[in-house]
Amino acid sequence: DQQVKQNSPSLSVQEGRISILNCDYTNSMFDYFLWYKKYPAEGPTFLISISSIKDKNEDGRFTVFLNKSAKHLSLHIVPSQPGDSAVYFCAALTVYNQGGKLIFGQGTELSVKP
């Protein structure tokens, strides 16, 4: 019963183009969503987040979109750079839960080719 799903294990994009990573969730109690980026042999690094009261959050080249009715979020990277090549994890939490237990998707490996 995977509550957070990333259905694309991998994505390949040309440098300078847009990368779109998708994530679906099933638990309607989730009200805060995050994207983490992971390089090999390192821990995940926080990238961007969005509260369920918003439908968009932007930070530089990174924008996260949330569609609550579809229980879907996406991460857009524009323009994509070779240094963006990494595994991207979508995660969700329920704000009122003490501490902030994160529920992660399986990850999408992004490859940005020069």
Place this chain on the structure above:
Amino acid sequence: GAGVSQSPRYKVAKRGQDVALRCDPISGHVSLFWYQQALGQGPEFLTYFQNEAQLDKSGLPSDRFFAERPEGSVSTLKIQRTQQEDSAVYLCASSESGISTDTQYFGPGTRLTVL
């Protein structure tokens, strides 16, 4: 230290051995989390501490797994009588307060291989 550190980085254990994995969170961080990441999967929550109190251990897969944070800083995850299915990367994360939306900062993980 500048970030979360974990030791050892790699651990090989024979089935049935006990192992102890250490996490040094960012200094002053109140919250500490342990996650387990199997190959090709996302991290899965194991347990959560606020200072020295273990407030959520719902993700620990069996009573062979035990975590502690006795002085509210360093934490140890202990696995008794290791099994092959325990092979995974064990990630520790810390956050500044007990607020659920605080950013969690992850360590590099300990890769455990059980033979």
